Amino acid sequence: MKLYYSPAACSMAVHIALREAGLPVTLARVDLIHHTLAEPENGTNDYYAIHPRGYVPLLQLDDGSRHSEASALLQFIADQVPERHLLPAPGTQARLEAVGWLTLISTELHKVFSPWLWHKETDASTVEACKAKLHKRFAELDGHLASRDYLLGNQFSVADAYCFTIVGWARLLHLSLDAYPRLQEYLSRVAARPAVQAAMRAEGLVRD
Numbered sequence: 001m002k003l004y005y006s007p008a009a010c011s012m013a014v015h016i017a018l019r020e021a022g023l024p025v026t027l028a029r030v031d032l033i034h035h036t037l038a039e040p041e042n043g044t045n046d047y048y049a050i051h052p053r054g055y056v057p058l059l060q061l062d063d064g065s066r067h068s069e070a071s072a073l074l075q076f077i078a079d080q081v082p083e084r085h086l087l088p089a090p091g092t093q094a095r096l097e098a099v100g101w102l103t104l105i106s107t108e109l110h111k112v113f114s115p116w117l118w119h120k121e122t123d124a125s126t127v128e129a130c131k132a133k134l135h136k137r138f139a140e141l142d143g144h145l146a147s148r149d150y151l152l153g154n155q156f157s158v159a160d161a162y163c164f165t166i167v168g169w170a171r172l173l174h175l176s177l178d179a180y181p182r183l184q185e186y187l188s189r190v191a192a193r194p195a196v197q198a199a200m201r202a203e204g205l206v207r208d
Contacts (some may be wrong), residue, residue, distance in 0.1 A: 001018070001023065001024070001025045001026070001059060001060060001061055001062060002025065002026045002027070002028055002059070002060040003015055003018065003025050003026070003027055003028070003057060003058070003059055003060075004030050004037075004050065004051065004056050004057065004058040004059075004060070005027060005028070005029060005030065005054050005056050005057060005203065006029065006030045006031070006032045006088075006167075007029075007171065007203040007204055007205055008165075008168070008203065008205055009032065009056050009057075010056070010057065010070050010110060010114075010162075010165060010166065011057035011058075011070070012075060012161075012165045012199060012200075012203060013057075013070055013158070013161040013162040013165040013166070014056075014057040014059065014070060014073045014074060014077065014161075015027075015199040015202070015203065016161040016164070016165070016195060016196050016199045017074050017077045017078065017086065017158045017161045018077055018159075019195035019196075019197075019198050019199050020084065020086060020156070020161065020193075020195040021078070021080060021081045021084055021086060022081065022084070023077065023080060023081065027202065028041075030047050030157035031047075031054050032054075032055065032056065034045040034155070035048055035054050037050070050066070051066065051068065052198050053068060055068070057070055057073060057099055059073050059076075070106065070110075070162060070164070071102040071103065071105075071106050074102060074158035074161065074162060075087060075099070075102070075158070076157075077158065078157070078158045085155055085157075086156070086157055086158045087157055087158055087159075088152070096154055097152065098151075098157055098158075098159055100160060101151050101152070101159040101163070102158070102159050104137075105159065105162045105163050105166055106162075108137050109134065109137055109163075109166045109167065110162075110166050110170045112130050112133050112134055112137075113134065113169050113173070114169075115165060116130045116163065116171075117130055117131075117155070117173050118173075124205070131175065132150070134170070134175065135175075135179075138167070138170075138177065138179075138180050138183055139179070139180065140181075141163070141167070141183050141186075142152075142180035142181070142182045142183045143178070143182075145182040145183060145185075145186045146182055148191075149186075149189060150186075150190075151163060156190070156193065161190075161196075163190075164187060164190040164191070164196070167183070167187060168187065
């Protein structure tokens with residue numbers, strides 16, 4: 001498989017999941033500002049030629065097919081290696097809860113952060129509304145994590161890979177998490193996992 005990624009973007013969740021799953025993957029770095037590839041493919045570095053939507057993650061499977069959307073890819077990866085328990089079994093109430101978390105992260109965190117807080121031209125009132133909504137969700141996560149190590153209990157899942165990646169944007173955007181000690185502990189716990197460290201190191205986000 002090949003993962004098209006940009007460092008610290010939402011694609012990092014998929015990168016983490018692939019490493020947690022133990023699945024072999026090659027990486028293709030994408031410049032999301034210019035929509036170019038670090039290494040040209042088929043004589044071009046135009047990322048739009050690879051993925052018309054122009055964003056990451058994009059996962060190319062061994063049959064050459066390409067697929068996008070983080071929450072869908074995370075579920076697909078988990079289902080490739082059920083013995084790793086990266087998601088509960090399909091059809092169970094536990095799986096319903098897990099998909100609920102993936103959906104909430106996608107809609108209530110990911111799409112509140114992005115694109116609004118990444119663009120300087122965003123109206124100040126919109127920025128403040130987004131920050132208020134994010135803090136409400138941070139507080140919810142802080143309370144949820146009071147009695148568990150991970151979103152689904154004591155078992156790491158791909159939902160944690162997604163949550164870690166997106167909530168991690170708070171630091172990049174200078175949003176304080178001081179009011180959420182359990183959320184901070186959770187982020188540190190996830191960050192310490194060997195697969196997470198490996199993904200961050202490969203993306204140039206941490207050094208040995």
